[in-house]
Amino acid sequence: xxxxxxxxxxxxxxxLFSFVVQATARMQHxxxxxxxxxxxxxxxxxxxxxxxxxxxxxxxxxxxxxxALPWPLAFRLGRRWTARDLLIAIYLAWAAGMVCxxxxxxxxxxx
Numbered sequence: 001x002x003x004x005x006x007x008x009x010x011x012x013x014x015x016l017f018s019f020v021v022q023a024t025a026r027m028q029h030x031x032x033x034x035x036x037x038x039x040x041x042x043x044x045x046x047x048x049x050x051x052x053x054x055x056x057x058x059x060x061x062x063x064x065x066x067x068a069l070p071w072p073l074a075f076r077l078g079r080r081w082t083a084r085d086l087l088i089a090i091y092l093a094w095a096a097g098m099v100c101x102x103x104x105x106x107x108x109x110x111x
Contacts, residue, residue: 009104010054011066016097017043017050019070023090026078032087039094046101057110 020043024036055063077086 006107007058013097013100013104014066015069016093017047018067019093022074029083032083
C-alpha cells in the first residue's frame with residue numbers, strides 16, 4: 001500500500017466528521033436537530049480521538065485544514081437546502097466517515 005493511504009484515510013474521516021458537526025450547526029428545524037444527535041456524538045468522539053492521532057503522526061496543519069475545509073460547504077448547504085435534505089447529507093457524510101474510519105483504524109500501529 002502507498003505511504004499516502006493512511007493520512008488520506010484519517011484526513012478524509014476528519015473532513016467528513018467535521019462536515020457532520022458543522023452542518024448540524026446550520027440545521028434550522030428543531031425536530032430534525034434532535035435526529036442529528038447520534039451522528040454528532042459519534043463524529044465528535046471519533047473525530048477527537050482520530051484528530052489527536054493524526055496531529056501527532058501527520059502534523060497539526062493538515063488536521064486543522066481538514067477540520068476547516070467543510071465550513072464553506074456546510075454554510076452554503078445550510079442556507080440553500082431544506083432541513084430534510086441537510087439531514088440526509090449529514091447522515092450520508094456520517095456513514096461515509098464511519099467507513100473511512102474503519103479503513104483508517106485498520107492500519108497497523110507504528111512500532
